[in-house]
Amino acid sequence: MDDYPALNLFWTMLWFFLWILWLFLLFKVITDIFRDHSLGGWGKAGWLIFCILLPYLGVLVYVIARGKxxxxxDVKQAKESEAAFQDYIRKTAGPQGGGGGAAAELARLSELKEKGAITAEEFEKAKAKVLS
Structure with a gap:
């Protein structure tokens, strides 16, 4: 360790982390090129070639020109993902607001049958409807 002082280690680590940060930005730009539906095929190809052949200049120009x-x-994709997740939760959780699902409905029908509010025949019809 005597040949490599702490300050050199610090600078090496700093440059390494900046390089990793640069790679993240490069891949973010490349995925954005393909995600953009307003760009045509030739536009996507041009930006991709520009970012690959002159990566620093290409990414800088892309972020300045198309950063907004x-x-x-990104915001649109996040909202769509959140909406899809919320929709999945609603479908998985089942009906809310008093029903409680098929089990609660069957319990309510059984209670009505025991009280004599509905006949056994009506109970069987309603039970078949709930279970279908």
Whole structure:
């Protein structure tokens, strides 16, 4: 360790983390190029070639020219993902608001039958309807 001082280690780590940060930004730009539906095929190909051949300049120009749209697409995708997740939760949780699902409905029908409010025949018809 005597040949590599602490300050050099610090600078090496800093450059390494900046390089990793740069790679994340490069991949973010490349995925945004493909995610953008307003760009045509030739536009996507041009931006991709520009970002691959001259990566620092290409990414810098892309972020300056299309950065606002990039953030809007991120927000739109996040909202769509959240809506899909909420929809999945609603479908999985079942009906809410007093029903409680098929089990609660069957319990209510059984209670009505025991009280004599409905006949055994009506109970069987309602039970078949609930279970279908």
């Amino acid at each position: 749209g990039m953030s809007q697409r």
